[in-house]
Amino acid sequence: MYAIIESCGRQYKVSEGDVVFFEKLEAEEGKKVTFDNVVLVSDDKKVEVGSPYIKGVKVEGKVVAHGKHKKIIVYKYKAKKNYRKTQGHRQPYTKVEITKIKTANQDKAENVEEKPKAEKKAPAKTTAKKETAVKE
Numbered sequence: 674m675y676a677i678i679e680s681c682g683r684q685y686k687v688s689e690g691d692v693v694f695f696e697k698l699e700a701e702e703g704k705k706v707t708f709d710n711v712v713l714v715s716d717d718k719k720v721e722v723g724s725p726y727i728k729g730v731k732v733e734g735k736v737v738a739h740g741k742h743k744k745i746i747v748y749k750y751k752a753k754k755n756y757r758k759t760q761g762h763r764q765p766y767t768k769v770e771i772t773k774i775k776t777a778n779q780d781k782a783e784n785v786e787e788k789p790k791a792e793k794k795a796p797a798k799t800t801a802k803k804e805t806a807v808k809e
Contacts, residue, residue, distance in 0.1 A: 674717070676774050678732050679710040687732060687771045697765040700736045706769060708732040714776060729777030734769040741765050 675688040681696035700706050711730040714721045721727055741763040749758040 674774055675715055676711050676730070676732055677713040678708045679712055679726075680708055684712060687734075687774075689771055689774060691771045692737065693734075693769050693771065694742075694766045695769055696767070697739065698736070698767040698769070700767070702736050702738060704736050705772075706734045706736055708734070714774065716776075731775045732771060733773040733775065734771045737768040737770050739765065739767050 675686060677684055677686050679685075681698075683696075685693055685695070687693055698706060709726070709731055711727045711732060712723055712725065714727060714730050721730075723730075742765075744761050744763050747760040747762060749760075750756065
């Protein structure tokens with residue numbers, strides 16, 4: 674099973690267990706991240722495409738680390754003008770491990786399983802406290 678999600682202005686093809694490098698996300702290491710913008714979901718049986726997104730489908734992941742990519746050199750040059758400018762750039766990223774792809778059917782099934790049957794509790798006994806007035 675795989676899904677194509679949209680995040681940070683790009684689309685990523687992910688499946689369970691993948692480690693994906695996203696643009697920097699505002700989440701702490703070890704926390705869960707949920708991606709709601711799912712464009713396409715495919716399992717062995719069928720492919721579901723959204724317009725633009727599929728309702729009820731979520732991709733969950735766990736933030737592994739934050740970091741910066743390898744440095745790239747930006748060099749500007751104009752011939753015969755003695756203009757040269759060098760600049761470096763390191764793009765920040767967030768490393769995310771995809772843990773689960775939840776479809777709408779799976780989400781409903783989990784909610785049914787998680788809901789325990791309502792247990793009838795005996796009404797709580799109330800005791801009235803007697804107030805005694807102290808006379809002086």
